[in-house]
Amino acid sequence: MIRIASGQGFWGDWLEAPVRLVEQGPIDYLILDYLAEVTMSILQKQKQDDPNLGYARDFPPLIGRIAATLLERNITVIANAGGVNPIACAREVKRLAPQLKVAVVLGDDIYGRIDDLLAKGYDLRNLDTGKPLETILGKISSANVYIGAFPLVDALATGANVIVTGRVTDSALALAPMIHRFGWKADEFDKLAAGTIAGHIVECGAQCTGGNCQVDWQTIPDLANIGYPIIDAEPDGTFFITKHRGTGGRINSDIVKEQLLYEIGDPKRYLTADCSADFTSIKLEDVGPDRVRLSGIRGGPPTDTLKVSISYSWGWKAIGTLVYSWPDALAKAKAADRIVRERLEQLGLTFDEIHTEFLGVNACHGPVATPVEDPPEVQLRIGVRGRDRKAVERFTRELVPLVLSGPPTATGYGEGRPPVREVVAFWPALVPRHEVQTRVEVIE
Amino acid sequence: MKIRLGEIAHARSGDKGDTANIGVIAYKGFHYPTLLREVTAERVKQFFGDLVKGEVVRYELPNLGALNFVLYEALGGGGTLSLRLDAQGKTLGAALLRMEIEIDEHELARTE
Numbered sequence: 001m002i003r004i005a006s007g008q009g010f011w012g013d014w015l016e017a018p019v020r021l022v023e024q025g026p027i028d029y030l031i032l033d034y035l036a037e038v039t040m041s042i043l044q045k046q047k048q049d050d051p052n053l054g055y056a057r058d059f060p061p062l063i064g065r066i067a068a069t070l071l072e073r074n075i076t077v078i079a080n081a082g083g084v085n086p087i088a089c090a091r092e093v094k095r096l097a098p099q100l101k102v103a104v105v106l107g108d109d110i111y112g113r114i115d116d117l118l119a120k121g122y123d124l125r126n127l128d129t130g131k132p133l134e135t136i137l138g139k140i141s142s143a144n145v146y147i148g149a150f151p152l153v154d155a156l157a158t159g160a161n162v163i164v165t166g167r168v169t170d171s172a173l174a175l176a177p178m179i180h181r182f183g184w185k186a187d188e189f190d191k192l193a194a195g196t197i198a199g200h201i202v203e204c205g206a207q208c209t210g211g212n213c214q215v216d217w218q219t220i221p222d223l224a225n226i227g228y229p230i231i232d233a234e235p236d237g238t239f240f241i242t243k244h245r246g247t248g249g250r251i252n253s254d255i256v257k258e259q260l261l262y263e264i265g266d267p268k269r270y271l272t273a274d275c276s277a278d279f280t281s282i283k284l285e286d287v288g289p290d291r292v293r294l295s296g297i298r299g300g301p302p303t304d305t306l307k308v309s310i311s312y313s314w315g316w317k318a319i320g321t322l323v324y325s326w327p328d329a330l331a332k333a334k335a336a337d338r339i340v341r342e343r344l345e346q347l348g349l350t351f352d353e354i355h356t357e358f359l360g361v362n363a364c365h366g367p368v369a370t371p372v373e374d375p376p377e378v379q380l381r382i383g384v385r386g387r388d389r390k391a392v393e394r395f396t397r398e399l400v401p402l403v404l405s406g407p408p409t410a411t412g413y414g415e416g417r418p419p420v421r422e423v424v425a426f427w428p429a430l431v432p433r434h435e436v437q438t439r440v441e442v443i444e
Numbered sequence: 445m446k447i448r449l450g451e452i453a454h455a456r457s458g459d460k461g462d463t464a465n466i467g468v469i470a471y472k473g474f475h476y477p478t479l480l481r482e483v484t485a486e487r488v489k490q491f492f493g494d495l496v497k498g499e500v501v502r503y504e505l506p507n508l509g510a511l512n513f514v515l516y517e518a519l520g521g522g523g524t525l526s527l528r529l530d531a532q533g534k535t536l537g538a539a540l541l542r543m544e545i546e547i548d549e550h551e552l553a554r555t556e
């Protein structure tokens with residue numbers, strides 16, 4: 001059996017979680033997921049400004065902080081902290097933790113190869129809209145392939161203490177050590193599917209140990225000290241989801257089910273770079289306090305393409321708010337919304353979308369929210385999105401004047417004008433597997 | 445009798461671009477047939493009204509006593525494009541638990 005702990009569900013997750021995972025009990029691997037889609041484009045911008053940046057900057061100091069424990073307890077770290085600059089990330093890790101061996105997985109970044117791929121006749125059309133990539137050429141800011149677990153296994157084979165990657169499938173971080181230690185083959189799809197599902201469960205950190213959980217949430221103990229998840233994996237593909245003793249949170253089959261269903265499509269065909277996993281084959285059992293067993297998982301082969309996520313500049317947006325108090329708070333907020341829209345129209349400004357919500361009334365649940373009668377306060381939230389930066393900028397000046405020139409009792413404008421933000425959108429596409437070559441480098 | 449879905453099921457929701465998904469899970473496995481009968485893709489689509497512009501597809505997971513609903517064009521453009529407060533559909537699962545379903549009184553009172 002090997003123990004794989006997940007200490008970071010996204011960049012910005014709890015900084016103490018990975019430290020506690022290595023200190024509060026035995027684990028063999030610490031996996032850390034830093035890369036949401038939007039993160040890649042932010043990192044690409046940072047790299048353009050400074051060629052030494054473009055990775056998750058929290059990661060190297062974390063490794064510096066836990067380096068001695070990693071060595072003492074023989075724990076290997078696998079993290080996609082490399083972003084769009086895995087080499088720079090790995091070098092910084094090596095600088096802060098010189099006693100560790102650091103390996104990097106390269107090959108997911110195809111930003112510089114887009115022209116070449118188009119010239120070869122791959123149109124990289126949008127998986128959702130069907131449009132060819134040509135429609136956004138010149139606006140692209142990053143392009144990364146979701147690579148699978150096997151390139152990470154090559155990195156583990158170097159004996160490195162820390163493996164740094166760029167874009168990989170989230171579940172590959174957990175699957176790779178299982179393949180490495182159990183010797184699973186690329187066509188043992190049931191086992192690969194089991195490891196993939198294990199990775200899927202823990203990829204959002206504490207969301208499978210009682211965080212963001214609807215089941216009896218009021219009674220889930222000590223969320224302040226919530227334990228992040230650990231996979232106890234067996235060579236036959238059976239695994240357990242658990243956490244360190246004495247930590248907060250809760251693990252049971254209800255909670256694991258919520259996370260199993262999180263952000264999936266067809267449960268019979270959960271596709272990754274390594275396999276297709278069948279969630280309807282999972283046998284789930286509560287086998288102890290904070291311990292759930294998963295077995296019987298079936299899988300099939302992956303496709304001959306890999307998913308690539310391309311980010312591109314779409315345009316601009318801004319979202320502003322004002323608060324109206326009782327009495328008639330909602331009626332006032334609605335009147336203010338009409339005034340803003342009328343003033344925008346008089347200015348001749350057009351947008352791709354103007355969207356209004358009333359916080360405290362309908363922002364989360366829209367038309368299905370229970371009607372609220374005469375609320376003590378309502379926050380008006382208006383957003384616009386458009387291609388013309390100037391129009392969006394002008395919109396940001398149209399909210400605060402309502403404090404003096406609109407319905408009474410407007411407040412909550414302390415932040416002043418809302419910021420104009422660039423909209424970086426995503427273009428999901430497929431690229432043939434044989435066009436993507438990965439390699440491993442050890443940082444000396 | 446009519447009850448809210450949330451009396452017999454819990455849910456979690458999330459996003460992939462402009463597509464949201466909601467996992468609906470029976471608290472008690474024996475209520476799964478009730479979910480199957482009452483919580484159809486058509487009813488979920490109708491329930492959300494304007495909030496979901498595209499189609500709703502339902503997948504069944506009898507082994508988990510659960511259904512997975514995939515809601516297309518449900519997040520105002522999704523990701524960074526969306527102007528919605530809940531651009532990632534984090535609260536759509538809770539919203540669906542408001543849906544009224546029909547259940548037999550004895551079925552609701554069952555303990556095993």
